[in-house]
Every structure is written in C-alpha cells, then in structure tokens.
Amino acid sequence: MTPFNRNFGQGGTRKAISPDMNWRELTKAGNIYEPGNSASYETGDWRTIRPVWNKDRCIHCLICWRYCPDASIISTDGKFDSFDYKHCKGCGICAKVCPVHAIDMFSEDEIDRQEEASKNEK
Amino acid sequence: MATLKELAKVEERFVGGHRLCAGCGHGISVRMVLNAAEDANVVVGCATGCLEVASTIYPYTAWNCSFIHSAFENAGATISGVEAAYKSLKKQGKIDKDFKFVAFGGDGGTYDIGFQSLSGAMERGHNIVYVCLDNEAYMNTGIQRSSATPMGADTTTSPAGKVVPGKQQPRKDLTAIMAAHNIPYAAQTAISNWQDVHRKAKKAFDVEGPAFINILSPCPRGWRYNTPDIVELVKKAVETRFWPMYEVENGKWKLNYKPKKYVPIEEFLKPQGRFRHLFAPGNEHVIKAIQKEVDERWLALLERCGETPELPPK
Ligand SMILES: Cc1ncc(C[n+]2csc(CCOP(=O)(O)OP(=O)(O)O)c2C)c(N)n1
Ligand code: SF4
Ligand code: SF4
Ligand code: SF4
Ligand SMILES: [Mg+2]
Numbered sequence: 001m002t003p004f005n006r007n008f009g010q011g012g013t014r015k016a017i018s019p020d021m022n023w024r025e026l027t028k029a030g031n032i033y034e035p036g037n038s039a040s041y042e043t044g045d046w047r048t049i050r051p052v053w054n055k056d057r058c059i060h061c062l063i064c065w066r067y068c069p070d071a072s073i074i075s076t077d078g079k080f081d082s083f084d085y086k087h088c089k090g091c092g093i094c095a096k097v098c099p100v101h102a103i104d105m106f107s108e109d110e111i112d113r114q115e116e117a118s119k120n121e122k
Numbered sequence: 123m124a125t126l127k128e129l130a131k132v133e134e135r136f137v138g139g140h141r142l143c144a145g146c147g148h149g150i151s152v153r154m155v156l157n158a159a160e161d162a163n164v165v166v167g168c169a170t171g172c173l174e175v176a177s178t179i180y181p182y183t184a185w186n187c188s189f190i191h192s193a194f195e196n197a198g199a200t201i202s203g204v205e206a207a208y209k210s211l212k213k214q215g216k217i218d219k220d221f222k223f224v225a226f227g228g229d230g231g232t233y234d235i236g237f238q239s240l241s242g243a244m245e246r247g248h249n250i251v252y253v254c255l256d257n258e259a260y261m262n263t264g265i266q267r268s269s270a271t272p273m274g275a276d277t278t279t280s281p282a283g284k285v286v287p288g289k290q291q292p293r294k295d296l297t298a299i300m301a302a303h304n305i306p307y308a309a310q311t312a313i314s315n316w317q318d319v320h321r322k323a324k325k326a327f328d329v330e331g332p333a334f335i336n337i338l339s340p341c342p343r344g345w346r347y348n349t350p351d352i353v354e355l356v357k358k359a360v361e362t363r364f365w366p367m368y369e370v371e372n373g374k375w376k377l378n379y380k381p382k383k384y385v386p387i388e389e390f391l392k393p394q395g396r397f398r399h400l401f402a403p404g405n406e407h408v409i410k411a412i413q414k415e416v417d418e419r420w421l422a423l424l425e426r427c428g429e430t431p432e433l434p435p436k
Contacts, residue, residue, distance in 0.1 A: 017181050027181070036186030038139030038177070046144060062126040066316050067353060069149025070138045078127030087138030091145030092350035 039087075043070065047090030049105045051083055057102035064094035064103060123317060132157050133186065135164060140184035141176040145349035147339035147356075148173045148255050150313050152226060155253055155335070156187075158323035163221045165190065165204055169197035169231035172262040172341075173255060188221075194231055198240035201225035202248040222327050224251040229270035230260040233296050244303040244332045251326040251333045254296065257341040265344040269294040272364075273415065274408045275396045277344070282399040287408050292415045300334040301370040307333040309369035311378075314357035318367055318378060325371075338365045346395025358390040363420045363434075368427065377427040384436040387413045 017026065027033065060080050065073040072088035074081045095103040135156040142149050152173065156164065165188040168174040174191055177184040192200035201223050211217045227236050232254040240252060259277050260266040267280040273292045276282035280289035301308040306329045309322045319337065326333035338359055342349040359365040362385045367378040388409060391397040400408050421431040 030180050032178070032181055032183045035183065035188075036134075036137045038179075038182040038184040039137050041139040041182050043139055043141065060127075062130050065130050066126055066154070067150055067313075069142060069144075069146050069153070070140070071134050071136065071149075071153060072138050075130040078125075078130055084138060089144035093145055093150075093352055096350040097353050 042086045043089055044084075044086045047085075047088060048108055049090045049092060050085070050108050050111060051088065051090065051092070051094055051103050052106055053080065053083065054102045054104065057100050059100055059102070061099065063097050063099060067093050067097045069093065123321065129157055129320070132160055135159070135166075135185065135187045136177070137184050137186050139182065141179060142172060143341075143343055145342050145352060146172070146176075147257060147313065147341060147352060148176075150352070151253075151255050151319075151337045151339045154313065154316060154319045155224070155226075155323040155337075158320050159222055159224075159327050160324075162327065163219055164188070165201075165208075165221055165223050167192055167197050167201035167204065167223070167225035169225070169227035169236055170194035170262070171228035171231050171255075171260075172257075173226055173228065175262055192225075195235040196239045197225040197227045197231060197236055198243035198252060201250050201252070202243040202246060205248045205250050222251070223249065224253060224327070226253050226255055228261070229254060229256040229258060229296075230266075230268045232256075233269045233294050240300075240334075241303065244300065244305050244334065247305075247331050249331055251323075251335065253323075253326075254334070254336045255339040256296075256336055257339050257344060258293075259341070259344050261341045261344045270296065273412050274391075274400050276399060277396070287399055287405050288397075292412075295419070297334070297336045297368075297370075300336075301375070303332075303334075304373060305334060306331045307369070307371055309334070310336045310365070311367055312338050312356045312360050312365055314353050314360060315367065315379070322369060325369075344396065346398075347393045351393065355390070355393055358385070358393075361385045362387050362390045363416055364390050366420065366423055368423060375423075375426045375428070377424065377429060380429075381434050384434045387416055 058080050062075060065075050070087050070089055072084040074084055092105050095105050136152045166185055167190050205223045208221055256270050258270045259268055265277050267277040267289050270293055271277055271289050274288045276288045282288040297308060297310040307326055311319045311322045313319055322335055326335050338356055340352050347355055361381050369376050417433060424431040
C-alpha cells in the first residue's frame with residue numbers, strides 16, 4: 001500500500017500529504033490533480049474469497065470483465081489476462097457470470113493455510 | 123454493436139481502489155455507461171451518495187477523467203453549469219476540444235431531493251446525460267426509504283413490523299416523468315442486459331440535448347441478497363416486469379423487451395431480505411398488491427408503446 005505519497009499538489013508540486021499537515025498545505029477546495037489515483041489505494045485486503053482463473057476452460061468472452069464492479073479483471077488485446085488482486089474485493093460476481101465456469105472462488109484463509117503447509121514441507 | 127473484445131480496449135474511466143462495498147451495483151453500472159462514451163472526452167458530475175462518497179475520498183479519486191462533485195440535491199444544476207461554461211469558452215475560442223457531460227445520482231438524489239434541479243436542467247435543454255443509479259433507497263446513510271423504494275420493502279424508515287409490513291406506497295415512475303419533459307431521449311435499462319445498457323448510454327451521449335437514463339443498480343447491503351447473484355436478480359426484475367426496459371425517443375415510446383411468459387413477482391421478491399416478511403402468513407395481501415401494481419403499470423406501458431395491452435401468457 002502506498003498512501004499519501006503521490007503527486008497531489010497543485011501545479012505540479014510534489015508535496016506529500018500526511019495526516020499531521022496544516023490544512024493550508026492541502027490542495028485548494030480539496031481538488032485532486034491526478035485522475036484515477038485511487039489505483040494506488042489497495043482494496044484487495046478486503047477480500048475473504050479469491051477468484052482463481054482456469055485458463056483451459058476460458059473462452060475469453062470477457063463477460064467477467066463487463067460485470068466486475070472494481071475493474072479488477074485485466075484484459076489484453078481483447079482477451080482475459082489476469083485478476084488485479086490489489087483491488088479485487090472478492091465479490092464473486094465474475095465467477096457467477098462466467099458461462100463456462102472458468103473462475104472458481106477459494107477461501108483466502110484456506111489459500112493461506114495451504115501456502116503455509118507447502119512452505120513447511122520444503 | 124461493438125463486441126466486448128473491442129469495448130475492453132476502451133480506457134477505463136472508473137478505476138479500482140474506490141471504496142464501494144464488494145459487489146455494489148453502482149460499480150458495474152458506471153463502468154458500463156462510461157465505457158459507451160468510447161474515446162470521447164468526458165466530464166462527470168456526481169450527486170452525494172454512495173458512488174460519490176466511495177469514489178472521491180481525499181486525496182484519492184477513482185475517476186480517470188474530469189470530475190466535479192456537487193451537493194446531494196444539485197447534480198443536475200452543477201452539470202448544466204459546467205456544460206454552459208464549456209459552451210461559452212468554446213465560443214470564445216478558449217477551448218477547442220470536444221467534451222461530453224454526464225451526471226450520476228442515486229435514487230434519493232434524483233427522484234427526491236435533486237428532482238427540481240434535474241427538471242430544470244432538462245427543461246433548459248443542456249447537452250447533458252443524466253444517469254440515475256436506482257438502488258431503491260438512501261443507502262449511503264443507512265437504508266432509508268425514498269420515493270423509488272418499492273411497496274412492501276423493509277427499510278430503516280419504513281420498518282416491517284407487526285402492524286405495518288414495510289413501505290406503504292408504490293414507487294414513483296421517474297422515467298415516465300422525465301419523458302414528460304419532452305427531452306430527446308429518456309430510457310430505462312438493466313445491467314442484466316449489457317447490450318441494452320451500452321446501446322442506450324451510447325445513444326444518450328450521441329443525441330443533441332438532454333438525455334436521461336434510469337438504471338436498476340442493486341445494493342447487496344440494502345436489498346440483502348447473495349452478492350454474487352446480482353445479474354440473476356436484475357434479470358428477475360425484468361422478467362417479472364417489475365423493471366421494464368423501454369425508451370422514449372423524441373416523444374415516441376418503445377418497449378425494448380417483452381417477457382415470453384408470466385413470471386410472478388415473488389421470483390424477484392423472494393431472494394431479497396428486505397421482502398422476507400412478506401412471505402410470513404398474513405402478509406399475502408401485500409404481495410398481491412405489488413403484483414397488481416406491476417400488472418397495471420405494464421398494461422399502461424404497453425399502451426403507451428402502441429402494443430396490445432395484454433399480460434404475458436401464464
Ligand atoms: C442536503 C443533504 N441532506 C442529506 C445528506 C446526507 N446524505 C448523503 S448521501 C445520502 C443518501 C443518498 O441516497 P441515494 O441518492 O439514493 O444514493 P445511494 O447512496 O443509495 O447510492 C444522504 C441522505 C446530504 N449529503 N445532503
Ligand atoms: S467470463 Fe469466463 S470464459 Fe469469459 S473471459 Fe471471463 S473467465 Fe474467460
Ligand atoms: S471477485 Fe468481484 S471484484 Fe474480484 S475480479 Fe471478480 S467481479 Fe471483480
Ligand atoms: S451500501 Fe449499497 S449502494 Fe452503498 S456502496 Fe454498499 S452496496 Fe453500494
Ligand atoms: Mg439509493
């Protein structure tokens with residue numbers, strides 16, 4: 001997570017914004033000068049279930065891309081590319097709308113436990 | 123109609139990192155509408171509500187385009203002011219690029235408190251698109267009933283109790299009211315049919331003058347359904363004729379979809395917690411009243427659209 005360290009300044013100043021700042025140092029009228037900078041705010045840690053892509057089943061119809069509320073399905077050249085796990089909130093809509101069941105939802109806890117177990121095996 | 127392969131190449135105007143709840147219908151609706159503007163320059167206005175609150179938490183913005191926040195009640199006035207200023211600057215030769223203007227408002231911000239400012243903007247004929255994201259209550263402040271809340275719904279200000287089974291009044295028909303402004307384009311659409319949303323949004327951006335679109339935009343918190351089921355649920359809203367898809371272009375009414383068979387309203391109500399009490403013994407009359415309302419409105423709509431006013435076969 002990289003909060004408060006992007007270019008929020010007016011007229012290109014690169015002053016970082018921090019909670020202990022004086023209000024006079026904030027941008028006028030609370031303006032934000034960098035379109036789409038919420039991309040640097042990660043909502044992926046909200047997720048309790050994780051969508052996982054089954055490459056062999058996918059027919060690249062992009063219905064999942066159409067219905068993701070968080071723009072977290074990345075497509076390249078009109079094909080499914082990957083999930084943006086930094087922002088995906090795990091709502092499960094993509095898995096539900098996929099016509100060929102190429103997306104499965106897994107519990108994040110379960111994934112953590114398995115990763116832990118495989119680490120211990122090594 | 124462009125394919126999803128083509129549409130996925132359009133630059134994303136509503137990016138991740140916003141703080142809408144997981145699975146919120148607004149994220150889907152907004153992405154679909156803005157995607158239909160394709161490569162145009164877009165200025166977005168937004169009434170206070172979940173969408174605005176979740177997308178512009180300082181110092182972040184999820185809007186990958188020009189954006190102006192207004193108060194709860196004046197998105198229509200704000201976006202028309204922006205459009206008027208743009209026209210003037212263009213006339214003076216101070217801007218040469220072309221822009222499109224779109225405002226989003228919730229049902230509270232549109233059917234209720236923002237209604238007069240929207241009505242004025244439509245009457246003045248600004249070249250704008252206004253999109254109502256209708257989740258049928260004031261969700262951002264904790265699910266209070268609005269004039270878009272359906273009869274029978276349990277909200278915090280129309281609580282279902284022993285004596286009163288949820289909201290007493292039927293919904294206001296805002297799309298018809300907007301059509302009565304004699305604007306070039308007014309339409310009602312549903313995300314279960316993305317092609318319909320896309321076509322209507324594209325048309326709204328393309329027409330000269332004001333356009334209005336009403337989108338049913340479910341809120342998993344306020345409606346209390348299983349979050350992944352959003353598309354299925356909206357499909358039920360359309361199949362039960364609770365939310366008909368139609369458009370009014372230059373005064374001509376057109377129905378865009380006619381269900382093949384009579385689907386009872388229970389199919390839409392049942393998956394939602396806000397209607398759960400209606401299925402308790404003694405509340406059958408409420409479901410009957412909702413069904414009657416839906417059927418009557420359907421027949422009136424068919425008549426307006428120049429179709430034979432009849433219910434689908436059972
Ligand atoms: C004049 C005014 N009154 C009340 C509020 C508090 N308020 C903020 S958002 C909101 C509800 C928004 O409901 P709606 O327009 O339906 O949008 P939703 O959150 O449901 O998408 C309210 C009452 C306000 N911001 N301004
Ligand atoms: S909906 Fe399913 S098949 Fe279509 S692109 Fe997404 S994962 Fe692939
Ligand atoms: S789970 Fe939800 S947020 Fe994550 S990619 Fe699928 S649709 Fe998007
Ligand atoms: S409360 Fe409802 S409308 Fe608001 S962000 Fe959450 S799901 Fe969306
Ligand atoms: Mg609302």
